[in-house]
Amino acid sequence: MDGASLQRGRRPGITVTNTERTLLEYLVDISENHSPLDFMLIADHIDKFFYGALLTLEVTLISLVVGGLMAIPLALARAYRQPWLNRPIWCFTYFFRGTPLLVQTYLVYYGLAQFDVVRESFLWDPVLSSPWWCALITFSLNTAAYTTEFLRGAIENTAKGEIEAAKACGMSTLRMMRRIILPSAFRRALPAYSNEVIFMLHSSVVLSTITLQDILGVGRWLNGRYYLAYEGFITAMLFYMALVFVISRVFRLWESHWLKHLRPRETVEA
Amino acid sequence: MTKNKLVALGLAGLMTLFTGTASADGHALRVGVEGAYPPFSWKEADGTLKGFDIDFALEVCKRLKKECVLVEQEWDGMIPALLAKKFDTIIASMSITEERKKKVDFTVKYYNTPAKLVAKKGAGFAGTADGLKGKRLGVQRATTHQCSAEKLYPGAEIVLYATQEEVFQDLAAGRLDAQLSDSLQAYEGFLSQDAGKGFDFLGQDIDDVECQGVGAGFAVRKEDSALRDALSKTILAIRADGTYKSMNDKYFAVDIYGN
Structure with a gap:
């Protein structure tokens, strides 16, 4: 029978030709009845996992960019102890670093929705009613807080000699900041930032708790739909591992490029 | 004793440990x-x-x-x-x-007890596949209702929650257009409560033995x-x-x- 569909319980829809049929049937049988992991079921839904990965990357990357841009002025204000800004910024970073991201996200998503004022405000319809926006706002503020603190550390640790040299050249404070202090601080903050990026990716599983279909969300959907224990989680894990692998590779490349001057010098033996 | 036997013994020990704690006493x-x-x-x-x-x-x-x-x-x-x-x-x-x-x-x-849709009173759409097209329909994950929702309302955007309480929370907050769940539980747990004011059942009992059991x-x-x-x-x-x-x-x- 050409194009007959396999009536194998879960997958009513697979259409195969005659020659493919026996092999596919064989694989489905192994997968469903003998293998500890139903790999054919995962293969059937792998496209959903790719869409999930897109959402995970989208929210993670946008919030990293937004949070990163916010962090630069905040870190400068902290590093230079700006009288009216230092304390409030410290409070902000303390709050976001001192509480779990899950709780922060719940507060924004479920918490704010309790108030009629919020639900009737102009912010509700396009922004706060959408889980995507709620996540993006919380994640951005969260990563901004972490980035502010280690960027501040990097700025404060700028070598005195670099600053003296800049002053000796007659640079104004602004120019010195733009040309010397910030680029140097960015480079030295790079290793810490790669951790922040990977933590952000891991933290993005919070998306699945506010109904979004990120990688873990799809994994939980698969588990829920077919009452499975492992398949969804293991596939999600592999996706996260692959993403982290790529991210850490990219950072290692950047580090070897931007931090070349900080590597211990090879001494020439006499 | 060979190494293999040792491994086997160790495994057997582990197994009894696991089954020992697991079986009902x-x-x-x-x-x-x-x-x-x-x-x-x-x-x-x-x-x-x-x-x-x-x-x-x-x-x-x-x-x-x-x-x-x-x-x-x-x-x-x-x-x-x-x-x-x-x-x-x-x-x-x-x-x-x-x-x-x-x-x-x-x-x-x-x-x-039968499953039923719940939506705002006078929702302006019918509880059918056509009516729910493009609407946000909330269900609890890994329930018979997830199965029915995906099968009966393919055009709806199906939103999954860990608990039924969260489904009602988001329905009340206006993030969902409708939700599908057990009718009795929906009545007792939501519609008869303060949070459920202004909401009502939409359409008939769900007739879907394959999903609902x-x-x-x-x-x-x-x-x-x-x-x-x-x-x-x-x-x-x-x-x-x-x-x-x-x-x-x-x-x-x-x-x-x-x-």
């Missing part, structure tokens, strides 16, 4: 319950579990002369946890469906057929001698046993 019946599905099961502020499912579990244990150990478990991990021997049976309003029967065995039903039963592991039969007998006895009616009337105005 004969005096206790470990029951998986949810605790987030009023009025069938919910948790009081002091941590005690209450509800129809809980009463039912305690009554069954009493009749089987076993000590009841209630084990709380998130809904979407319920069947995996049973298979991992974290408890011996699930008493958590679990519908008896073909899909679940591939993994676990069920007793006879202990109640059967034939009522709620207790789930047991497939190898525990003796336990399954004992539980089934107990359910029928509770129904027959009138105990069912008093438990039923404590929570519901109608008889939920179904036909």
